Amino acid sequence: MAFPPSVRLVEVGPRDGLQNEPEAIATETKLELIDRLGAAGLAHIEAASFVSPKWVPQMADHHEVMTGLRRREGIVYSALTPNLKGLEAALECGVEEVAVFGAASETFSRKNINCSVAESLERFAPVLERAREANVRVRGYVSCVLGCPYEGEIASAKVAEVAKALHDMGCYEISLGDTIGTGTPLKAKRMLEAVARDVPLTRLAAHFHDTYGQALANLYAVLEEGVAVIDSSVAGLGGCPYAKGASGNVASEDVVYLLNGLGIQSGIDLDQLAATGHWITQAIGRPNRSKVGVALAAK
């Protein structure tokens, strides 16, 4: 048991948080959100997704977002690129980091990206190759690492297998997603231990959802194991598409509050982050799902 001295937060609010919003959100609003997040100290912001607007209409302005954002020094602005076409479009915008999205569940993979897990990995190969040529880093997501909406339990061995494949393929970091938030701390810890036998711990990130309120407990458990990269979303933006009205991403504010309490550095100004969460939820008419955000605003 050794907490990391510092943790890097990967802010996924502008992408994972907003992608399922039913009403179009103005590009200007997204740009302001990204800018405010950078000002609050977030050094890694997932800003857009280069998927077909047919599938994710909310991300149709990916080009405008990636070319319109005011780049701050030292901040990585990344984008999701599910295939070569998406990557090429992202490269045209001068992106410096992209992400591919795999699953540890066969059924989820088939229902979500319409192919088997093995086929999805094959599809990523040319993306990784082209990214390497272009000197662009690739992050790999693995979804359903602590449960699947269709299959229920997912074997840690399967998670490790997919994570290792993405790492071997050249992903510099593997983000382990509890997509439906059903995980609990010991399960999270054991899954992580299984994956860390195949991929160095320093290459692993925790991407936990708070659907069942367990995200911070799960994060605490994997922090005890030394995980030093955490994905989160300001104001907990993004619901759970598998349980309408329920929470999705863990709130960045709540994670930073936890880290501050543990004496772990993140470089983030909590008050400024909470103000950003308050602002964006007002701007898009959504409830603030950060308890820290609500408590600070109510004080």
Next chain:
Amino acid sequence: MAFPPSVRLVEVGPRDGLQNEPEAIATETKLELIDRLGAAGLAHIEAASFVSPKWVPQMADHHEVMTGLRRREGIVYSALTPNLKGLEAALECGVEEVAVFGAASETFSRKNINCSVAESLERFAPVLERAREANVRVRGYVSCVLGCPYEGEIASAKVAEVAKALHDMGCYEISLGDTIGTGTPLKAKRMLEAVARDVPLTRLAAHFHDTYGQALANLYAVLEEGVAVIDSSVAGLGGCPYAKGASGNVASEDVVYLLNGLGIQSGIDLDQLAATGHWITQAIGRPNRSKVGVALAAK
């Protein structure tokens, strides 16, 4: 690090959860809530508070609640009794367990019960004595164990001192309250360790609020230390009077989900508990603050 094999939940929803509700809640509704909680497997329910209706009008029907409830075998129905007058009234209702409420913060004690911590302990002495005569168990609460709304940080030594005084006085169990929910896991763990040097761990309960979203992480941390009694409130009933609109008690459903995931027995039927949370929040027109409750209802 050794998790307890089983945990006893003390359900505080009917008392701590409802006491600050601005609108009067019908005694019938309270009785039905208590009955449903018992049916779901809660074996310890804090049902009422024998305080002056001048101070807590919502608890004015304490006599009706304590005499009207349908007693199920094996369930403890307890009541808060801040003084001898309250205890006598509770004894008239045939109560088998009562609780007294102290603080680890001088300022909180003065503002909340209008006397110093030492004076409050003096006031409890005759309550403990009379309860012993009547063969009624007394539980002791210590509030502000991880922070005070007026003083901020609270020294663990002070928490230990008050907990020890209550234990020495005859309280069979000491419930350590993070009244404003500002605690984080390491702080909770260290506070617990400090108290456990003076009071046996088996006599300690964790009463954590979720105002900053940290309650489950904090509970996980003290479960690792072996704490085996947890206070919680169905549907997270009860807000935080120090930050209007913010969360108060940790939700019982979320705690049971955590325990289930850790393989810790609680004897509680989660679905029935979640249905009870759904019912009471509908009945009193409050948001369901249990993420598990919301997720299960949305599925």
